[in-house]
Amino acid sequence: MPIVSEEHKRKKKRQILIGALTCFAKKGYEVATIDDIVRYSGVSKGAIYNYFKKKEDIYVELFNLITKESFDQIIEQLKRLNSSFDKIHSLFDFYLEENPSSLNLNESTIVQLEFQLSSSRNADLMKILDGMYKKANLEIVIQVLVEGIQAGEIKKEINTEIYAEIFLSFIDGLYLQKLLFPDIPFKDVINEQKLSFIHSIKK
Amino acid sequence: MPIVSEEHKRKKKRQILIGALTCFAKKGYEVATIDDIVRYSGVSKGAIYNYFKKKEDIYVELFNLITKESFDQIIEQLKRLNSSFDKIHSLFDFYLEENPSSLNLNESTIVQLEFQLSSSRNADLMKILDGMYKKANLEIVIQVLVEGIQAGEIKKEINTEIYAEIFLSFIDGLYLQKLLFPDIPFKDVINEQKLSFIHSIKK
């Protein structure tokens, strides 16, 4: 099989990462074993170590993948909208609806949450998260708010960073709540907060 | 008749739990070892196993302890206040300020977050969390809102559960954000969201 295309390599890596996603989501990074990933990805142990030098690297690359894919999707989604408020609606909705990514949203979410926790204890992970996350999340929201101000739709007095933080805190927290209490009517919770949020920033 | 007093036992258990709190906060439940707890608590390994049957039991009891102490404190704090809005202010502030508990707040917070994540993967933990957490958090907020409605300070149309969820999601998320970006002006973020929140429910 050797002398294999770059394409093949990328596919194999993705196959491993998707297997790892399920494992890490189900059991958590520490508890999930390489053998679990072997089982879920269908890739042999040796092959996994051809693509990743150590378990942690799988974790990091998986986080990058998840973040990048959701980032791309948000960007795509926002491009199609004009009004800032539509965009804000869209942001609120984004994180909580199934989307067409090949990555399972629930799995991605829990892995992302755990990665964030891990990062708070590990300087190396933190650096990665800092680079990825800030761009991928904080900046997007700030950008939407800034555009809204420029378009005269949003009050210019508001501190965009603070409102972006409010938004992200709410979303992150909602993820957690959803994990814990799957039965709560999250749609309604989102809608109420959405209104509240928009009301606070609307001109 | 026990050979050592119940009092002594309780003290020893607490000593272990406080050591464990630091360990779990610093490294996470899976990575922290019993030997770490030995080091941090000053209690020998054998003794630890006299008080707890397994590592997980330490985790569960620690979570109970943290939850109970913060619960007691909140209740205490709320009792001293009359207006519903004062209580809501107080709730917002509670989680983010140092408080007089013997338990370190930052440590408690990260352990609680991790426990919640663990719960979402482990039915046994989930049952414990379900019992504790709902009471200790959701119900408190709902209770404050209900009292506010009865006192005529808060709109009676609002769905108290939804607003309690909004509150908790925001707080949980803020915890995470704080772990990740310790430099952000959280006081301001809280104040803005506080205003937003109160505005939405005020009569």
Place this chain on the structure above:
Amino acid sequence: MPIVSEEHKRKKKRQILIGALTCFAKKGYEVATIDDIVRYSGVSKGAIYNYFKKKEDIYVELFNLITKESFDQIIEQLKRLNSSFDKIHSLFDFYLEENPSSLNLNESTIVQLEFQLSSSRNADLMKILDGMYKKANLEIVIQVLVEGIQAGEIKKEINTEIYAEIFLSFIDGLYLQKLLFPDIPFKDVINEQKLSFIHSIKK
């Protein structure tokens, strides 16, 4: 069993080292496994790691032990002799006769040879060997020669370091030859070289 005497600990360590000696001698450091050492020492895997942080540490401590024991024995043996030539005879004989140490001489020899080879490839090992070996071997021989000069038995023109090197090279090489060709009459080889050596340095 805990709260155990230092004596007990030293014994256990020695038990492990003696097991390791056999394993390393039989298979070589790289090929011998921790499980081999478990089998030969009768000490469980976990216990071994209570006494040694890693496999290499066993190797190093074993080398130290072998070196120290043979050093002590040589010193003891030399102390009982007066004439320099008796001492030189004794040195030649020392390495090739069974001695009363609890350590098997053949095993010790091959482990020492391998350790020397390893050292030439590993700076850390080299440092250890440099400290131990030089003192333990080169210095002893030089000392005997210097005393012989002072006593007027040995020519004062000779370079003691060079003759010590000749002696050690011969002995080291003889070890190797003995491993390879156990049937050769080593006693005779030693005797001839002994005469030759003494002749060269005798006043």
Place this chain on the structure above:
Amino acid sequence: MPIVSEEHKRKKKRQILIGALTCFAKKGYEVATIDDIVRYSGVSKGAIYNYFKKKEDIYVELFNLITKESFDQIIEQLKRLNSSFDKIHSLFDFYLEENPSSLNLNESTIVQLEFQLSSSRNADLMKILDGMYKKANLEIVIQVLVEGIQAGEIKKEINTEIYAEIFLSFIDGLYLQKLLFPDIPFKDVINEQKLSFIHSIKK
């Protein structure tokens, strides 16, 4: 008829062996990996396994190669000399000077030493070494001594085998010492031993 010429095969094999020589010298047989050999030889892993059935075979053939080349060189060198003492001088000098072989002497030396150690633990290797080494080394020295006796230059009472052993022990040991203490003035050590040796056998 073979698809590639025997000549090509021999060249490729030699290329692999020379790469392996560097690897085994640098890291030792056990620690050096096939991938190391791939890197150093520039021959792909699959190709290596076309020419050698297993790693050990590379080791054995490498040892054969080294031994044969040095054997040929010594023979060549000795042929040009007449006096037995010149030959003995030449033998002493041979092992410690750079020579025109394509094989690096230092690398060859350490690989040879390690191979000898390995042999003492492995009957298969021992058989190979027994065949090669005895011819290549012991016999050469004996032959020179015998010729010296016949030529009336060397005492006829000496046991040639014993003196050959003395010579080889000294050389082997000197190799080891050189690895361990590269700074020692080996030229002087050799010269002294040379004189000693010749003095003992001279008529």
Place this chain on the structure above:
DNA sequence: CATGAATGAGACTTCATTCAT
């Protein structure tokens, strides 16, 4: 023949738990 991706046995090491003292 050449290539290098794939395989999995097996190495080292850690750590929750037990138990002799």
Place this chain on the structure above:
DNA sequence: CATGAATGAAGTCTCATTCAT
């Protein structure tokens, strides 16, 4: 009850060897 040495299952990772292309 307290202690910490002992245990061994189980995890991560390496690497000789195979084999599809």
